[in-house]
Amino acid sequence: MSSITKTKSRRAATLADVGRATGVSAMAVSAVLNGARTSSRISPKTRKRIVEMAAKLQYRANATARALATTRMNTIGVAVAFGSGNEELNQYFLEIFNGILDAASRNGQTTTVLTLSSWEGDTERLASFCDGRIDGLILVTPALLKGAVKSLPNHSAFVAIHTNRPLPGVLNIETDDGRGVYDLICYLISQGHRRILYFRGPHGQIGAERRLRGYKRALAYAKIPFDADLVADGGYSIGQGKIATREYLARAGGRPLPAAIACFNDGVAVGCLEALAEAGFRVPGDVSVVGFDDTVAARTTIPQLTTVRQPLRAMGERAVDELLAHLEASRTGKDARLPAPVIFPVKLVTRDSVAPPAGTQGGATSAH
Amino acid sequence: MSSITKTKSRRAATLADVGRATGVSAMAVSAVLNGARTSSRISPKTRKRIVEMAAKLQYRANATARALATTRMNTIGVAVAFGSGNEELNQYFLEIFNGILDAASRNGQTTTVLTLSSWEGDTERLASFCDGRIDGLILVTPALLKGAVKSLPNHSAFVAIHTNRPLPGVLNIETDDGRGVYDLICYLISQGHRRILYFRGPHGQIGAERRLRGYKRALAYAKIPFDADLVADGGYSIGQGKIATREYLARAGGRPLPAAIACFNDGVAVGCLEALAEAGFRVPGDVSVVGFDDTVAARTTIPQLTTVRQPLRAMGERAVDELLAHLEASRTGKDARLPAPVIFPVKLVTRDSVAPPAGTQGGATSAH
DNA sequence: CTGAAAGCGCTTACAG
DNA sequence: CTGAAAGCGCTTACAG
Numbered sequence: 056m057s058s059i060t061k062t063k064s065r066r067a068a069t070l071a072d073v074g075r076a077t078g079v080s081a082m083a084v085s086a087v088l089n090g091a092r093t094s095s096r097i098s099p100k101t102r103k104r105i106v107e108m109a110a111k112l113q114y115r116a117n118a119t120a121r122a123l124a125t126t127r128m129n130t131i132g133v134a135v136a137f138g139s140g141n142e143e144l145n146q147y148f149l150e151i152f153n154g155i156l157d158a159a160s161r162n163g164q165t166t167t168v169l170t171l172s173s174w175e176g177d178t179e180r181l182a183s184f185c186d187g188r189i190d191g192l193i194l195v196t197p198a199l200l201k202g203a204v205k206s207l208p209n210h211s212a213f214v215a216i217h218t219n220r221p222l223p224g225v226l227n228i229e230t231d232d233g234r235g236v237y238d239l240i241c242y243l244i245s246q247g248h249r250r251i252l253y254f255r256g257p258h259g260q261i262g263a264e265r266r267l268r269g270y271k272r273a274l275a276y277a278k279i280p281f282d283a284d285l286v287a288d289g290g291y292s293i294g295q296g297k298i299a300t301r302e303y304l305a306r307a308g309g310r311p312l313p314a315a316i317a318c319f320n321d322g323v324a325v326g327c328l329e330a331l332a333e334a335g336f337r338v339p340g341d342v343s344v345v346g347f348d349d350t351v352a353a354r355t356t357i358p359q360l361t362t363v364r365q366p367l368r369a370m371g372e373r374a375v376d377e378l379l380a381h382l383e384a385s386r387t388g389k390d391a392r393l394p395a396p397v398i399f400p401v402k403l404v405t406r407d408s409v410a411p412p413a414g415t416q417g418g419a420t421s422a423h
Numbered sequence: 424m425s426s427i428t429k430t431k432s433r434r435a436a437t438l439a440d441v442g443r444a445t446g447v448s449a450m451a452v453s454a455v456l457n458g459a460r461t462s463s464r465i466s467p468k469t470r471k472r473i474v475e476m477a478a479k480l481q482y483r484a485n486a487t488a489r490a491l492a493t494t495r496m497n498t499i500g501v502a503v504a505f506g507s508g509n510e511e512l513n514q515y516f517l518e519i520f521n522g523i524l525d526a527a528s529r530n531g532q533t534t535t536v537l538t539l540s541s542w543e544g545d546t547e548r549l550a551s552f553c554d555g556r557i558d559g560l561i562l563v564t565p566a567l568l569k570g571a572v573k574s575l576p577n578h579s580a581f582v583a584i585h586t587n588r589p590l591p592g593v594l595n596i597e598t599d600d601g602r603g604v605y606d607l608i609c610y611l612i613s614q615g616h617r618r619i620l621y622f623r624g625p626h627g628q629i630g631a632e633r634r635l636r637g638y639k640r641a642l643a644y645a646k647i648p649f650d651a652d653l654v655a656d657g658g659y660s661i662g663q664g665k666i667a668t669r670e671y672l673a674r675a676g677g678r679p680l681p682a683a684i685a686c687f688n689d690g691v692a693v694g695c696l697e698a699l700a701e702a703g704f705r706v707p708g709d710v711s712v713v714g715f716d717d718t719v720a721a722r723t724t725i726p727q728l729t730t731v732r733q734p735l736r737a738m739g740e741r742a743v744d745e746l747l748a749h750l751e752a753s754r755t756g757k758d759a760r761l762p763a764p765v766i767f768p769v770k771l772v773t774r775d776s777v778a779p780p781a782g783t784q785g786g787a788t789s790a791h
Numbered sequence: 792c793t794g795a796a797a798g799c800g801c802t803t804a805c806a807g
Numbered sequence: 808c809t810g811a812a813a814g815c816g817c818t819t820a821c822a823g
Binding site: 069070071081082085089116117119120121122123124125 | 799800801802803
């Protein structure tokens, strides 16, 4: 009884097992089941017997043996840091990840996720995955320390999406954040706003800096003088946005609110909305609020957020395509130099969280 | 120029490369770098040279070759379905996952995540990972169809945490849900409640059924007659909890609220709180609300939720331990039969969302 | 105690 | 067109 189960589950069937059971050579089985190249003309009858026997024995090509022979695992890794308190990562990550999954399976690759607790402390874990088990690695929002970049195994292929710093030897996939915020602020200005508070993102993070520059460029374009008091740290999460807004309101005391608040991302904007509601302000009646990213959160708030959409899914797909192309190139000895960073366009999404400044009548006549 | 980079990144260093560069045999290198068994006494001097050369060449044992030789990948897979709309999964999953990561690294295993879009549709993907790349697989909250269970490769080892149905041939790790809800309801009764609405979880899900039975047992124990009108479908998410509560309130018309509402999980409870606030009810003044799971959500609501805590981290650790023990047993030919399901105890966590029923004075005197 | 040999399960040229 | 041979990079008995 028990021994039956045991023998059965002891070992997975091999090519040789299937061959023996069918009365053909292991290569014949390989050709039928796994062979793309050697599609030799095995008689349909034999082929059928092989396929049936393989199914019966639950044969599945051993991935490690195949990888050893071909030096390809046909697997791409996706590295992401699932630290604490980043509930928002989920939605953002999921959208990218779906693009990755799609593109990978379309190319016959499987996908595996490498979860780090933090980018700063876990580079060893990152490197330990570059030991043949994956062909290449996509880093999603890596926040690597400078030294860590060097310790990445240099025989492996990497693509980074939204990196905190440009990674040498790694293809970087970015969005045109600066343009996104520029468009957003121009839109606010077109609605009649001139006093626009900006809750900026983390210092030193490349995307956050680009967004801040977008804000400044839009003001400059509209000839609105830059006022340093109208830029504050907003963090990157709902909680931080809430706190930042509360603190701003406290600092402002009784002085009038800025006419509009532009937030680093949707998370911060949601926190901002919560804090404003707490303090009794209505959006967009008393103040307009805009976010960035167009996560689901942007559609579930009341009012729905005006924000900027990044093509996350397409970025995930592109990451896979670039990674595979790079692997192919370096395999065939073609020029495997990395292309320049890929910058994806963004799109303004107007919803209900923006209205002309209080005291203004309707329309879009104003500014410069 | 470019060619330097190219040769450098063409191929990872092998044992033979390191040996050649150091002037020793590949086995010597293997013994020094990877060998636990063959800790032959290589002279400290040679050992040092080997270690240094390995570092210089960025040597890392090829995982596929090693796995082929040892039939161990030293990697355990964690399967989870990241469908749409399960933001709550994150916190729950993360806690289990941290336990898994810990236990795995403590045992010298690495961990990889297999993300399914859905349990029902993605069993092929599940099976395709059992091809040598992992030694065993931990299924987190699997919701497998009956047929799918059979198609799991029978030469692989599985452990399931919170499965929707008992999986034959798979060790199931559960919590004592029934007891948790029983304790919760008893606590409500001890506070003077008798009319307790229960928002039950998904039909057919084994845990949801156990929780419902816990509710009924507690009523029976307190000799409170069961009233079918006081059980309603609550779903399992914030959104569903909100809708369920709204619908209940609408159905109830002007009739008095139940004194307390027990929810399938914290998500539903959060939705319930939102709907109650919408309708102008105060918690716990007008009605008491309790959840289940003790996710962070339970601590971020106002009032904080009384709920039941599951030892998620410990469960993740246990899953790894059991999986490794099972693998070891089947390797050494010892009896590899699976133990009975492991049931973890739960713990009542009392916070601020419960008060004696409206119109009652203070204390805990009442019921049976 | 240390090296040469065999083998893990595949695939890919290479002879028949 | 189809089999036998060699090899991917490791580890593990097995001789010296």
